Amino acid sequence: MNRKIESFCLALLLCSVPAFGEAQQRGDEKLAALRALKIDAGTITLVERDATATKTVVKLVLHPAKGSNINVEVWLPDANQWNARFLGLGNGGAAGHINSGSLAAASAGGYAVATTDMGTAPNPDSGIGNPEVWKDFGFRATHLMTVVGKQIVRAHYGKNPELSYFSGGSTGGQQALQEAQRYPEDYDGISAAVAAHCRTPLHAYFLWNDQILKKCPFTKEQDASVMAAANEFMAASEIPAVAGKFVSDPRCSAQDFEAVIALARKKDATLTDEHAAALRKLFDGPRHAVTGERLFNGIPLGSSIGASHGHLYLFNWVFGKDKPLDEINFGADIDTYTATLAPYLSAENPDLSAFAKRGGKLIMTLGTADSVVPYHASIDYYERVIERLGGLDPVQSFFRFYVVPGLAHGGGPGINQPPNLLDAVRSWRETGTAPFALLGRHGENGKTLWEMPIYPYPTQTGWNAATKNFEPVAGKRGGVERIAERFRPPAAE
Numbered sequence: 001m002n003r004k005i006e007s008f009c010l011a012l013l014l015c016s017v018p019a020f021g022e023a024q025q026r027g028d029e030k031l032a033a034l035r036a037l038k039i040d041a042g043t044i045t046l047v048e049r050d051a052t053a054t055k056t057v058v059k060l061v062l063h064p065a066k067g068s069n070i071n072v073e074v075w076l077p078d079a080n081q082w083n084a085r086f087l088g089l090g091n092g093g094a095a096g097h098i099n100s101g102s103l104a105a106a107s108a109g110g111y112a113v114a115t116t117d118m119g120t121a122p123n124p125d126s127g128i129g130n131p132e133v134w135k136d137f138g139f140r141a142t143h144l145m146t147v148v149g150k151q152i153v154r155a156h157y158g159k160n161p162e163l164s165y166f167s168g169g170s171t172g173g174q175q176a177l178q179e180a181q182r183y184p185e186d187y188d189g190i191s192a193a194v195a196a197h198c199r200t201p202l203h204a205y206f207l208w209n210d211q212i213l214k215k216c217p218f219t220k221e222q223d224a225s226v227m228a229a230a231n232e233f234m235a236a237s238e239i240p241a242v243a244g245k246f247v248s249d250p251r252c253s254a255q256d257f258e259a260v261i262a263l264a265r266k267k268d269a270t271l272t273d274e275h276a277a278a279l280r281k282l283f284d285g286p287r288h289a290v291t292g293e294r295l296f297n298g299i300p301l302g303s304s305i306g307a308s309h310g311h312l313y314l315f316n317w318v319f320g321k322d323k324p325l326d327e328i329n330f331g332a333d334i335d336t337y338t339a340t341l342a343p344y345l346s347a348e349n350p351d352l353s354a355f356a357k358r359g360g361k362l363i364m365t366l367g368t369a370d371s372v373v374p375y376h377a378s379i380d381y382y383e384r385v386i387e388r389l390g391g392l393d394p395v396q397s398f399f400r401f402y403v404v405p406g407l408a409h410g411g412g413p414g415i416n417q418p419p420n421l422l423d424a425v426r427s428w429r430e431t432g433t434a435p436f437a438l439l440g441r442h443g444e445n446g447k448t449l450w451e452m453p454i455y456p457y458p459t460q461t462g463w464n465a466a467t468k469n470f471e472p473v474a475g476k477r478g479g480v481e482r483i484a485e486r487f488r489p490p491a492a493e
Contacts, residue, residue, distance in 0.1 A: 030156065034058060037155050039148055042072075054078055055107050058152055062144050067132035070141045071117040073098050074152045075107040083110035086153055086161035087422075088146050088179075088187065090172015094313055095137065096120040112161060114149035116141045118171075124313035128320060131344075135493075138199075138344035139178040146179070146186045163429065167422045169193035170373060170409065173364070177347035180362055182491065184355035189425040192364040194409060198296070198377035199345040200338055201487050203314045204330070205296035205374070208286035210309040211326055216278040222271055223305045226279065229264035230301035239463035241452065241470075246406030247302030249460065250368050250375070251479040257283040260301060282308070289330040293484035297376035300368060303408060308371040314341060343492035350384040356398040361429045363400050363421055367407025375403060376480040382457060383478050392458075400456040402438055416441050418454055437472070 027049070034047045034056070042062040050057050055077045062070040076082070089102050095118035106113035119136030120126050127133040146164075153161055166187045168176045173195025179186050196202055218226070233256070235243040242248060261279050265271045282305065285298030299308050312325055318340045319328065328334075355362070366378040382401045389395050404418065418438035428434055437453035452461055455472045462473030 031056065034152065034155060037152065039151070042144075042148060050075075054081065056156065060148065062141075062148065064140060064144060065132045065135075067130050068119055068136055068140075069121065069126075070119040070136055070144060071098060071121060072114060072141075072145045072148060073100075073103060073116075074112070074114040074149050075103045076112050076153070076156050077107050077110060079157055081110055082112060082157060084162040085111050085426075086150055086164040087111035087113040088142070088149065088164070088166040088168075089113060089115040090142075090166070090168015090170075090175040091115065091118050092169070092171050093311070094120055094124040095171060096123055096126070111165075112149070112153045112157070114145050114152075116145040118142070118175075125316065125321070127313070127317040129317070134317065134341055134344045138341075139175075139182055139347075139491075142175040142179060143183050143186065146183070163188045163426075165189045165191070165422060165426060165429075167191040167193075167425075170196050173197060173373075174199055174345075174347055176362075177364075180352055180355045180360065181347055181349040184352070184358060184360060187360065188358075189361045189429040190363075191421040191425045192362065193421055194366055194370060194373050194407075195347075195364055195378060196373045197347040197381065198483065198488070199347070200314065200342040201296040201346070201377065201483050202373065203311060204286050204334055204337070204487075205298075206309050206311045207315060207325065207328060208295075208330070209282060209299070209305075210312060212278050212281050213305070213309055214326060216274050218275065218278075218305050219270075220306065222268060222275065225268035225271065226260070226264045226305060227302055229267060230260045233260050233263055234301060239461065239470075240465075241450065241463060242405065246369055247300070248368060248405035249403075249475070250300040250302055251476070252301060254284070256301070286330060288334065288484070293487070294481050295330070295334065295487055296483060297374060297480060299371050300374050300376075302406075303369045303371035303374070305371070307409065311372075314345075317341065338487050338489070342487065342489050346488060346491075348381065348488040349491055350381065350388040352385055352399060353389060356389070356394075359398075359429070361398055361425055363402070363425050363428075363435070365402045365404055365407075365418065365421065367404045367409070369406050369408040372409035377483065379403070379457070379478065379480050380482050396434070396456065400435060402454050403457050404440055404454055405452075405461065406442070407440075416443065 031047050041064045042060050044060045046059040048057055055075055058074040060072050087106050097117055103113055118141045119133050164187045166176055166179055173192040174197050176190045176192035177197040180190055231244050234247045238248055261276050283298045286295040315328055318337050366375045386392050386395050418440050424435045437455055439451055440454045441448050441451050443449050453470050458475040458477050459472045460475035462471050464471050
């Protein structure tokens with residue numbers, strides 16, 4: 001190396017040292033400022049750069065009331081990678097944990113992202129006899145996560161997010177609709193996949209099925225026989241591409257139930273009279289033991305019986321762990337359970353006018369083969385929003401609902417969840433162009449076998465035999481028995 005080049009390299013090195021040192025100092029100051037941030041009724045427990053040195057991770061605990069313990073994490077991509085959007089992520093099941101994988105994916109996509117354990121750590125037993133946990137799980141943890149998440153964004157980047165979005169499925173869908181109903185100012189766009197919004201009636205359905213299946217269990221083979229019979233019986237009303245594969249529209253009558261039971265028994269001799277009696281109760285769904293009022297609808301035709309029960313921790317919250325679950329009745333006990341939890345947990349308010357007025361956009365999905373969160377309550381909720389807001393057109397201007405044929409909870413035998421619901425919501429909010437068809441895919445082992453468009457309710461997917469193409473066709477409205485109003489009481493704080 002000649003002396004001129006050597007001198008130039010040395011000068012460049014000497015110049016870069018102060019710049020690097022200044023950047024490091026600024027980074028340390030930003031971390032220190034976050035650690036010193038004052039959080040209402042909360043404490044920041046960790047602020048650190050992650051191992052990839054591309055983001056900052058903040059952990060905190062919130063205590064809005066005695067008996068409340070809400071864990072929150074906020075991940076902040078470096079300023080040059082931030083898309084100027086805040087994203088709240090939903091949880092699943094009984095929550096009680098933080099999903100770092102979902103945070104990592106969202107952060108890598110440029111979002112300043114937050115999620116919460118919903119206050120149920122270390123396990124669902126934290127809610128036994130504790131109304132503060134009920135409030136946290138129902139609505140409070142998600143809202144406070146949002147408030148503090150935006151506060152941390154302001155402190156870190158020196159400005160507010162330009163827009164805020166929420167994305168969640170199942171329990172995360174409950175969180176999504178609670179946000180739209182209770183806190184319409186929190187988010188500009190919301191994705192609510194397979195939403196467990198009708199929470200306390202849904203768990204009454206779980207208990208109903210659990211009590212029946214303990215007395216008359218079904219083997220996996222018998223469960224498959226019943227699903228196959230439903231798919232075969234309903235095939236006549238399907239388009240050719242999916243006929244016999246799954247049930248696109250499981251809305252049906254008691255006569256259809258009887259036909260499916262008869263066909264299943266014809267094909268599977270192990271299904272007894274006791275199984276047939278159990279199936280009638282499972283397909284019909286829970287009713288109040290004294291009044292006969294509808295508590296929830298039944299297992300959808302073409303979905304798994306085995307997946308339709310469990311998740312009974314809410315009954316422990318109300319009655320404690322000493323009361324046997326099979327002794328909980330569907331009269332006075334279900335009345336007590338509903339009055340205790342429904343005002344906090346269920347997201348059933350059809351008045352979304354405040355969310356619509358501020359320009360919010362909402363996409364909700366449900367699968368026809370989902371026996372964990374059956375489709376009925378979501379169809380009825382959407383219909384009640386239409387009733388409240390004066391028609392389908394004004395509702396579809398901000399809220400679109402997709403019933404996904406063949407989708408089971410988390411995947412299943414038919415169409416998989418349409419991809420990129422968050423992207424669809426974001427595009428709608430930011431461009432003003434409403435989504436129409438979402439792409440549904442069916443695949444195995446990571447390979448896409450075929451695809452079909454999914455249209456917003458009530459439009460359904462039809463088939464044009466002449467052109468051999470899918471096309472939208474008019475679908476029926478409603479068609480599900482409404483849960484009695486007293487099992488959907490008004491929300492409470």
